[in-house]
Amino acid sequence: MLESIAEVITIGNEVVSGRTVNTNASLVARRLTSMGFLVRRITAVRDDVEEISASIREALTRGISLLITTGGLGPTYDDVTAEALAKALGLPLELNQEALKQLVEKYKRSGVELTEARKKMALMPRGAVPVENNTGVAPGIYVTYSQTEILATPGVPSEVESVLEVFLTKYLKGKPSKKYMEVSFKVRGVMESAAAPHVAALVKKYFPIYIKTHPRNREMNLPVLEVQIASSDEDQNRLAEKVEQCERDLKELFRSLGGQVEE
Amino acid sequence: MLESIAEVITIGNEVVSGRTVNTNASLVARRLTSMGFLVRRITAVRDDVEEISASIREALTRGISLLITTGGLGPTYDDVTAEALAKALGLPLELNQEALKQLVEKYKRSGVELTEARKKMALMPRGAVPVENNTGVAPGIYVTYSQTEILATPGVPSEVESVLEVFLTKYLKGKPSKKYMEVSFKVRGVMESAAAPHVAALVKKYFPIYIKTHPRNREMNLPVLEVQIASSDEDQNRLAEKVEQCERDLKELFRSLGGQVEE
Numbered sequence: 337m338l339e340s341i342a343e344v345i346t347i348g349n350e351v352v353s354g355r356t357v358n359t360n361a362s363l364v365a366r367r368l369t370s371m372g373f374l375v376r377r378i379t380a381v382r383d384d385v386e387e388i389s390a391s392i393r394e395a396l397t398r399g400i401s402l403l404i405t406t407g408g409l410g411p412t413y414d415d416v417t418a419e420a421l422a423k424a425l426g427l428p429l430e431l432n433q434e435a436l437k438q439l440v441e442k443y444k445r446s447g448v449e450l451t452e453a454r455k456k457m458a459l460m461p462r463g464a465v466p467v468e469n470n471t472g473v474a475p476g477i478y479v480t481y482s483q484t485e486i487l488a489t490p491g492v493p494s495e496v497e498s499v500l501e502v503f504l505t506k507y508l509k510g511k512p513s514k515k516y517m518e519v520s521f522k523v524r525g526v527m528e529s530a531a532a533p534h535v536a537a538l539v540k541k542y543f544p545i546y547i548k549t550h551p552r553n554r555e556m557n558l559p560v561l562e563v564q565i566a567s568s569d570e571d572q573n574r575l576a577e578k579v580e581q582c583e584r585d586l587k588e589l590f591r592s593l594g595g596q597v598e599e
Numbered sequence: 600m601l602e603s604i605a606e607v608i609t610i611g612n613e614v615v616s617g618r619t620v621n622t623n624a625s626l627v628a629r630r631l632t633s634m635g636f637l638v639r640r641i642t643a644v645r646d647d648v649e650e651i652s653a654s655i656r657e658a659l660t661r662g663i664s665l666l667i668t669t670g671g672l673g674p675t676y677d678d679v680t681a682e683a684l685a686k687a688l689g690l691p692l693e694l695n696q697e698a699l700k701q702l703v704e705k706y707k708r709s710g711v712e713l714t715e716a717r718k719k720m721a722l723m724p725r726g727a728v729p730v731e732n733n734t735g736v737a738p739g740i741y742v743t744y745s746q747t748e749i750l751a752t753p754g755v756p757s758e759v760e761s762v763l764e765v766f767l768t769k770y771l772k773g774k775p776s777k778k779y780m781e782v783s784f785k786v787r788g789v790m791e792s793a794a795a796p797h798v799a800a801l802v803k804k805y806f807p808i809y810i811k812t813h814p815r816n817r818e819m820n821l822p823v824l825e826v827q828i829a830s831s832d833e834d835q836n837r838l839a840e841k842v843e844q845c846e847r848d849l850k851e852l853f854r855s856l857g858g859q860v861e862e
Binding site for chain 1: 628
């Protein structure tokens, strides 16, 4: 098996029919690339158990260290990723007690009843670990098969991002051997939407460095952003140099937009 | 083989690494869906002969009537789709005389020399038919393998669209058995960029109806747009009804934007 090879599978009729552009796959691929993974293939399939499990099996056959799927986790009839994943791995699908606990707490807090349809989100292949979803309801599914780590995330873009970050930080074992560096800083007084087009230009300029703004405050009149910069390289010095240059550029940008940058 | 099943393969490191969002695949899938094809899978692979030819062979194995690939046709060293396609089909790659003729004419008109690197764009699997590229240089490649029709287009979005339209109109044999309807009308006095956000809302509302504006005049002060509407349905009456309603809505939109609609 080649080291640090990843694949992404996006699940959803709306993507395969062309209705929705596949930004989820780009988001995941960009993040994995910044960590030092070589993303070798992206596949989009329909909400169909056979199609999904076939595409998962094929990816596993190609010998990869990481597989991320997005979409098809949720309460509706066409959310079939958990079932397809169990099928692809030859594992029984069962109620995951830890996932159920997360759902019970979540629904209790919001005063919503945990119906059978909602309990479906705790069904996972045997041995899977639920990955906390801090933005939505359905937890991600983390399972290891032979030498491949697999993460299934829901399909809402903010949940893809949130579940993926928890997974990368807390669960992923097979990290690429390249050096990895991540820095972040806070900015007050610049709205994310105002910064967006300028940040997009730097994202393009500095690719494959990963740049991401996270709003940390909901108040329109006192916005706080956390700016995250991540990259990888064989060479520690070169890595530090490029990340630091990117950080300087970003800080300068936020100052020019009237922000107070926390040093 | 199932009838009218299609797949799309997008070729390019920039897509698989997450640098570029895969709008080409969405464009192609949306257009095929509007014609009555069921798009079953979209695959994105790197600029690598082995990866591309493997993904083509896999798609053919799944039994499909149409395969569209985008990207990897051009003069540079990493444009390897023609080679990979020949390899996947077990055909020799050779200089296509008709394609060469198209290139010679194109370069003659623009007074640019036809170098060896540029001649590479006439290399095609034996028996292939070059598909005219009215927007760029590299012709598309049309080849039939067993019961599957295959079209390879370049990767520049405007060229994907242009080569695909020529192919669908002039070459495609295996049209879906659903009724297909296409209408178009002309509008004077509305810039495409001014109409774009409003048209996008109708594209969303009327999906899977295909709506597309084509600028037919380069003059900023007298813009002419051709508006194309296409869809398919089992039922002729229902099809006519929805296409006509979409057409009425679009005409009303262009009038409200100050355009003169040609009846």
